[in-house]
Amino acid sequence: xxxxxxxxxxxxxxxxxxxxxxxxxxxxxxxxxxxxxxxxxxxxxxxxxxxxxxxxxxxxxxxxxxxxxxxxxxxxxxxxxxxxxxxxxxxxxxxxxxxxxxxxxxxxxxxxxxxxx
Amino acid sequence: xxxxxxxxxxxxxxxxxxxxxxxxxxxxxxxxxxxxxxxxxxxxxxxxxxxxxxxxxxxxxxxxxxxxxxxxxxxxxxxxxxxxxxxxxxxxxxxxxxxxxxxxxxxxxxxxxxxxx
Numbered sequence: 001x002x003x004x005x006x007x008x009x010x011x012x013x014x015x016x017x018x019x020x021x022x023x024x025x026x027x028x029x030x031x032x033x034x035x036x037x038x039x040x041x042x043x044x045x046x047x048x049x050x051x052x053x054x055x056x057x058x059x060x061x062x063x064x065x066x067x068x069x070x071x072x073x074x075x076x077x078x079x080x081x082x083x084x085x086x087x088x089x090x091x092x093x094x095x096x097x098x099x100x101x102x103x104x105x106x107x108x109x110x111x112x113x114x115x116x117x
Numbered sequence: 118x119x120x121x122x123x124x125x126x127x128x129x130x131x132x133x134x135x136x137x138x139x140x141x142x143x144x145x146x147x148x149x150x151x152x153x154x155x156x157x158x159x160x161x162x163x164x165x166x167x168x169x170x171x172x173x174x175x176x177x178x179x180x181x182x183x184x185x186x187x188x189x190x191x192x193x194x195x196x197x198x199x200x201x202x203x204x205x206x207x208x209x210x211x212x213x214x215x216x217x218x219x220x221x222x223x224x225x226x227x228x229x230x231x232x233x234x
Binding site: 036042043044045046049057058059060061091093095104105106107108109110111 | 154156160161162163164167206208210212215217219220221222224226227
């Protein structure tokens with residue numbers, strides 16, 4: 001149990017285009033999902049917390065108009081990188097927390113590698 | 118300023134040895150959260166623990182234990198009787214509430230642990 005998937009696993013796009021990444025909890029309902037970004041030299045950043053049915057909460061310094069997050073159902077959150085540029089190339093990772101969970105445990109997806117040309 | 122320092126870039130141990138990964142944080146906030154994550158060679162992150170600043174009790178989970186010392190601003194992670202499967206990059210993180218009411222999460226640079234058979 002507690003499987004999280006991401007789609008696509010890899011995407012290459014041209015500069016200026018928008019890219020949507022999906023995060024799904026396959027066998028549980030997730031009220032809360034998180035989006036992370038991992039830079040080439042492995043450092044991590046939490047971008048935002050996505051709550052089902054409400055606006056995402058972005059971490060300080062993250063451009064909300066650049067990284068659009070939608071959490072329309074208890075099993076799906078999407079991250080759209082708008083007007084992507086080469087500096088947005090990164091490994092994007094989502095995680096999900098069980099609906100009604102008593103613990104803080106998060107379950108991670110396998111990540112999406114975005115390359116912007 | 119907030120900061121997380123994982124001074125050990127790489128550690129190499131032999132199976133069955135105990136190993137401690139250090140994490141030192143800096144913040145003036147009295148309310149904050151501390152995390153540890155594991156990223157094995159597969160790349161998929163694993164959540165290990167979240168601890169709030171008011172809970173200084175040490176935690177043990179199987180071979181894993183965490184020592185939270187507010188006096189030294191440290192949240193060290195010990196693996197007892199290490200196994201090859203423990204080989205991974207381990208990240209420590211600090212989460213604080215910002216002045217504007219949002220959150221900011223600061224990750225350490227990570228410690229790469231090699232466990233040799």
